[in-house]
Amino acid sequence: MKILAIDTAASLCAACVYDSDARAEAGRAVIDLGKGHAEHVMRVIGEALQAADTAYDAVDAVAVSVGPGSFTGVRVGVAAARGLALALKIPAIGVTTLEALAVEAQDSFPGRPVLVVVGNRPDSLAAALYDATGACTQAPALASLDRLAESARAARPVLAGNAAPLVAEAAAGDVDLGPQRATADIGVYARIAAGRPAGESPRPLYLRAPDARPQTAYALPLKER
Incomplete structure (x- = not known):
């Protein structure tokens, strides 16, 4: 089974193709954006598929990071995964960061x-x-x-x-430190998804409300009926 994994939850815009039968990654594409994932995610996915010599119709499942992470970035990745799953008629699998x-x-x-x-x-x-x-x-x-x-x-x-x-x-103690990043390597998302049965469509994991708030300084009063 070939799994396309997507991660846009942090500064990286990353995708890879993982062959679960061979337990090996076939190709990947990763860029460090900070912001602007929506403009680049499909290109990165295309580059990962090209690196893996894999067509869209050969993908069996889509894995995606659902956060926690950047509010907008998480939404971009989940939307891309759900859209591809719908178009290709394959399952989408969510994995938390x-x-x-x-x-x-x-x-x-x-x-x-x-x-x-x-x-x-x-x-x-x-x-x-x-x-x-x-x-x-x-x-x-x-x-x-x-x-x-x-x-x-x-x-x-x-x-x-x-x-x-x-x-x-x-x-203030002697502790061991693992990866010190906001997200894992893209291949890890694919490996986790390979061992997970498909369930409901992935949803963003938000632990706090978004920072954005509706603007009120110049709001117009509602017109009375």
Whole structure:
């Protein structure tokens, strides 16, 4: 089975083709954008398919990062995956950035629990805890840096995610650090999806409200009927 994986949840716009039968990646394309994923995602997907010498109609499933991450970036990736799945009549499979980072950490630290922490607000970081088997024991939620440091001191997990160094410093202990990024390697998303049955269409995982707010300074009064 060939899986097309897409990740636009953070600064990267990434796609790869993974052959689950061979357990090998066939091709990928990755660019570091920061912003502007909507303008580039289809080109990146096309380049990944070309690198894998694979046509759209040879893809059996689409995997996509559903966040947490950039509000707009997550929406772009999920919309692209759902659109392709609908057009190609194949399943779309959602994978969170937290579980992908946990799997990547356990590749380097097998048999260890992993605490994944992403974000840039010390008072409100997105986190999830995974046990030594990879099962999620604390579902994705927002937590303060102090609370996460306390969890790190108690459970002694491997820390992963772009906020992992912050938690390690706050914990003031000898901790192991896994990947220190906001998202995992694109191939990890494909590997996870390969072992997951298709379910409902993927939906963005938002743990906080968007920063954008309706403009009110120049709002016109409603006309009375």
